Amino acid sequence: MIVVMKPGSQRGQIDGVIGLLREMGAQGRPIDGAQPPVIEILECNGKLDRRRLEQASMVERVVDGATPLLAVGRKAGEQTLEVPLGRRAVIGGQRLAVVAGPCSVEDEGRLLETATAVAAAGAVGLRGGAFKPRTSPYAFQGLGEDGLRALARVREKTGLAIVTEVMSPERVACVAEYADVLQVGSRNMHNSPLLRAVGEQGKPVLLKRGWSATLEEFLLAAEYILRAGNPNVILCERGIRTHEEYVRNTMALAVVPEVKRLSRLPIIVDPSHGTGRAHLVEPMSRAAIACGADGLLIEVHPSPEQAWSDGAQTLNFQQFRDMMTALRPIAAACGRSLEAGDSPPTDATDA
Amino acid sequence: MIVVMKPGSQRGQIDGVIGLLREMGAQGRPIDGAQPPVIEILECNGKLDRRRLEQASMVERVVDGATPLLAVGRKAGEQTLEVPLGRRAVIGGQRLAVVAGPCSVEDEGRLLETATAVAAAGAVGLRGGAFKPRTSPYAFQGLGEDGLRALARVREKTGLAIVTEVMSPERVACVAEYADVLQVGSRNMHNSPLLRAVGEQGKPVLLKRGWSATLEEFLLAAEYILRAGNPNVILCERGIRTHEEYVRNTMALAVVPEVKRLSRLPIIVDPSHGTGRAHLVEPMSRAAIACGADGLLIEVHPSPEQAWSDGAQTLNFQQFRDMMTALRPIAAACGRSLEAGDSPPTDATDA
């Protein structure tokens, strides 16, 4: 249970509430840096007089449960937040945003080739890992800052917004210097020092759901970022770990409409990690749009079979173009639009 | 590993293969009732001469693995099977099939009211349980044969095809007398005596995936039914059990395009059980259609809050009508159509 104070509450008023709690046999603890101020009630013996608390000076309200979504919650009638994706696009508006690119930045030539191809097909952002979280210390860990510089140069040539991952608090400033959007990966969704660090800088954050996180944990991770001062968070569903064996993860798409109900943050879907299988990327992208996703994150590589990581789930250029073509009628049927590609008309099928 | 014999193989030829296996140090065992005959190879010591086996009299081929999908598999270029749904509709064709109705048959008046409403909105089948599998022995177990008779009378008045569950082999004949499609529920997907029993009668079968079954187990359950002689199986995804807490089950929609790739059987989706939450039924129905489902199974009741079971996931008539209206543009964008309802034009939103 927490007490939310009114904006502008002074130290004395906060101490007053803590004193009142002590009288009631409870312990109160102001939460560092919360604005408006928030006091956590450490539960003791359940004799709280809630009405009396709510009447104390400058108390806004008393909220049940350990998990109030003070910052990310959606108020009745509120629109989805539009988060900037570079200078030309947003995520969360009528227009769907597709971010595409390789799993990891390998070399600048192939990166530019990929960026050019995905931009032509209608993507508005370029993904690509320079710092890679890998399960094995013997797997490729990314090009590091060289990769970031390559991403920035490709942005200059293509106009695509850059989305790339950051893995530890001390790298946040470095990655933020190059990227348009900082990605916090699935493995780091519970990494609260990192969440605070990306919350304390100004670039938007793409927050991927942990593969075994509950929806509540996911939204609370976003709450960490907003509470640290950064309002611009894009959520991303990327599949959960289950008993299923024919996919790398199970895409749990119901999270999309449920996030829309509970939160004002936009949400996109990553069917590349969500399935782990290239042939499932298009159908699951269709499904994601149909249930309300604000965009997609797609792995694309000139030659997926030669990619240094995640080849099995990566589309080649033709597959990506065909998918974008196939998505447009679905988007239209949902009252959304998708950036027009300049690809020549194709005989796209809808698989 | 199994040996598939050619159609028309005689006992002597089967015994010949078994003898050949014995010479090679392996044990062969003819599988009861398989047509064409199939011999299971019990693995022993790995010295099988596969070529010699394949050259034996009347041997069609030798198949690796414990799980050949001889009957349900899709051959290159093969179309999805169209399974009859009563006299007027099929599942598996260009037209999507929606089966709707209450979780359990409660009384004939409300059943008829529901059937009339869902038919008007475009449903082609009526679901409703007369024999209910319940976790608790203290929960309502269904009206039994009285419920079946009510379903049959409602079919006479509305023309809707009847889909209802059967739970044990000795009831199959009884349920088949009234139903157009026999449902095997999630709890019974692994019940091989029941799978054989519904395979030995003539009505189509709706087979729901077990909530923790793998895709391979699901397809092998269908294989049991086809092998027993019944070609008409409709698969149904209804969500799997995971760590997620805001839904009753996690809808694992990637199974839809994967089934399309592996099998010639049609597949529908049950978002009512798949989410357990009425407000998620429409968005997940949209997603199901967008990724290729051949139809939907939807719980509808005149007053969901008064339903004897599953109220939280059940739509009322207006919600169902609105959903059907919202689904038509998605279906059209996917090259599919949906039975026209005769409901008056509404201001349906696509939420």
Next chain:
Amino acid sequence: MIVVMKPGSQRGQIDGVIGLLREMGAQGRPIDGAQPPVIEILECNGKLDRRRLEQASMVERVVDGATPLLAVGRKAGEQTLEVPLGRRAVIGGQRLAVVAGPCSVEDEGRLLETATAVAAAGAVGLRGGAFKPRTSPYAFQGLGEDGLRALARVREKTGLAIVTEVMSPERVACVAEYADVLQVGSRNMHNSPLLRAVGEQGKPVLLKRGWSATLEEFLLAAEYILRAGNPNVILCERGIRTHEEYVRNTMALAVVPEVKRLSRLPIIVDPSHGTGRAHLVEPMSRAAIACGADGLLIEVHPSPEQAWSDGAQTLNFQQFRDMMTALRPIAAACGRSLEAGDSPPTDATDA
């Protein structure tokens, strides 16, 4: 919510309670065959006057929730039920009971050899499947009644109690004719017609937990059996399906002490299916005993690598003897004992 009537309530008194419920705006429904009679309250509008209900004629009590454990629950201070295991042993007493044998009955010679070996090492029961539930219709389905007859003859020669699976209601009488304990397998834990059928006959039942069943569902499955008239149920934990990859299932041993707290039924553990790996059977058997299990179910075969099913999780005779030797000090440390084997002293290690 349910109303439990006093033993001996008459139809008129039950109807009286139903009428009273109707006055309160609720619907009551007597549960078929419950003794003492039980009335399910279908919830309507929440205006129930509970006190008035409890004062009605012959009402014993009103129980909250959909899942009362009327029959399987443990009352304060109640001992664990001792269920007979053939004529010479029980499960649930101070002495631990080990049931061992092959996954499936293959031929009588090997079965007798196995039975003799496990009896010599201290087993009191013989397991072996005559009707086998298999995922694939192309896998060995068991010897059927021939297998049952072989089991019965081996009992005559060894004195071991026979535990074997039954898979459908119409086979219950047949299996009960030969077996000492009827096993309901993991795939059938939710099969309520089968649960009722084994509840209506007199032999004890070994009920395995479904691999994705909750503890509540497990206990309610037992409740089905007891409510149908059979008091003698042995629970069995055999592992659940999770994301773990190095085992066939994840043994969820905490269920053992939790069952002891909630229920009066004895519980045994099957580490063969629970791990799927022969080298993990002994350590997990040790753990099972240490946390309070009343016995073990172990797969043993003369040559596991030649078994027709489940070879990877099966012990050979020497491994079984070593395990039994290693278990005795653990059992003693827990205040339990284990049937003395007549095996010669070995240099058993406790690995």
Next chain:
Amino acid sequence: MIVVMKPGSQRGQIDGVIGLLREMGAQGRPIDGAQPPVIEILECNGKLDRRRLEQASMVERVVDGATPLLAVGRKAGEQTLEVPLGRRAVIGGQRLAVVAGPCSVEDEGRLLETATAVAAAGAVGLRGGAFKPRTSPYAFQGLGEDGLRALARVREKTGLAIVTEVMSPERVACVAEYADVLQVGSRNMHNSPLLRAVGEQGKPVLLKRGWSATLEEFLLAAEYILRAGNPNVILCERGIRTHEEYVRNTMALAVVPEVKRLSRLPIIVDPSHGTGRAHLVEPMSRAAIACGADGLLIEVHPSPEQAWSDGAQTLNFQQFRDMMTALRPIAAACGRSLEAGDSPPTDATDA
């Protein structure tokens, strides 16, 4: 696939192997800082001549798979590593090590009281969080460095080794200044920058398994630490997230004997988080010891119902003493011992 070079390989020899790979159409990449040097082979087109690679200058061997356990693997006959736990104890030897204490350090008085009590009962380490990973930003986040200082002072008075969590690379030096063992929590098992940071300092590390990590991922996380230079890692199983509902997590104890088989690192078990229920801590501790765990991590607090976090899973002093008494006969039956407590003899039961 990786190439492991011989110790002392020079840059030229590494480049030679990379050139050889290029000739074969593959790409080689030296792994930063690996000693002995290791070259990752990025797979391309499968035409590798393995024999030729193995004959190249200074090549030790070529290892299949992405996940070689070069550092944590157990060689035939190798003993479990004994990791120092402060000055007086080790984890991994014949004597079991119990580390106990509060979830989070709250105030020094209660911490000292707890430390004194657990030491008297036989604990050799004191756990307590000063930096707490919490799902909600509104939950208590720990006392920070004040908490570390309190822990250090309590060590002076009790002699207990201090085990406490570190959550980000930039805090490692600070925490290492006070702690005897640095804990990496479940949420951070995949945090490779943190794993490297704790690997680059000298204090032993307690690595908890992620709640949805596979065993392979767990061992590879340890491999990150060892590869960074720190040989002293203690593994800790703390339960996985499953569908089970009566526990906070599912204790997956089979990981204990499997770790013993695959790795030379010691492993302890945390039944407090592993069950989330105080009444299950003792039985699951018994099970953990019986299957081979090298120690336990137990939450203890003077008044669990007043603890600021995790009260439901925390033992009080009497419960902890009783548990330690009950564990000694199990330890003895397994050939292990447990530090003698100085508690007066009690009539401990074994639940």
